[in-house]
Amino acid sequence: MATLAQNHEEIAARELKPELLEMDGISRASVEAHYKLYQGYVAKRNEILGKLAEVDLSTANQVYSDVRALKIDLTFAIGGVKNHEIYFEHLGGHGGDPSGIFGDLVKRDFGTVADWKADLKATGMGGRGWAWTAYDWDEGRLFNYIGDAQNSFPVWNATPLVALDVYEHAYFIDFGTDRAAYIDAFFNNLDYDVVSDWAQRYGVRP
Ligand SMILES: [Fe+2]
Numbered sequence: 001m002a003t004l005a006q007n008h009e010e011i012a013a014r015e016l017k018p019e020l021l022e023m024d025g026i027s028r029a030s031v032e033a034h035y036k037l038y039q040g041y042v043a044k045r046n047e048i049l050g051k052l053a054e055v056d057l058s059t060a061n062q063v064y065s066d067v068r069a070l071k072i073d074l075t076f077a078i079g080g081v082k083n084h085e086i087y088f089e090h091l092g093g094h095g096g097d098p099s100g101i102f103g104d105l106v107k108r109d110f111g112t113v114a115d116w117k118a119d120l121k122a123t124g125m126g127g128r129g130w131a132w133t134a135y136d137w138d139e140g141r142l143f144n145y146i147g148d149a150q151n152s153f154p155v156w157n158a159t160p161l162v163a164l165d166v167y168e169h170a171y172f173i174d175f176g177t178d179r180a181a182y183i184d185a186f187f188n189n190l191d192y193d194v195v196s197d198w199a200q201r202y203g204v205r206p
Pocket of ligand 1: 034037084165167169170
């Protein structure tokens with residue numbers, strides 16, 4: 001039987017850092033509920049790869065519509081995994097002004113930290129699900145890119161360094177409909193050392 005994705009391995013959800021349960025403005029209840037959603041994306045990713053491995057390509061053409069649905073769902077699930085792994089990993093800090101490599105990049109590409117924050121906040125207010133600060137390897141600079149869902153709209157050859165979740169599930173417990181206040185809290189809890197470590201590890205040079 002000709003099948004797809006035979007060699008996949010299951011992944012497990014990453015542990016939640018203890019600092020995430022003691023943030024300023026973003027509550028433990030909110031983080032715990034949010035973490036369950038992330039676990040759901042991990043489970044979905046594993047499940048879809050398992051289903052792809054069972055698709056029998058020797059059957060009727062209708063199989064391609066199944067492949068289409070599974071492949072699209074896979075981008076959503078894997079997007080959900082990656083976006084949330086960035087989100088949880090770089091929260092739990094104390095905000096302030098970014099230092100290190102990321103601070104240098106922000107100042108070079110946006111002028112000031114305030115300008116970068118204003119741009120990312122506006123992007124997050126306009127997006128339906130995500131706003132990312134990504135290093136674009138072709139442009140050689142940071143951009144704040146917009147996302148509506150877990151799988152829209154990634155840009156090729158750009159590496160996200162900051163992932164701002166603006167889905168309502170990220171803030172309605174703590175802020176109701178006040179997304180702007182949540183975004184301010186997000187900045188106040190960012191760990192810029194983590195972000196600069198990523199930039200260093202990826203080889204980004206200001
Ligand atoms: Fe989320």
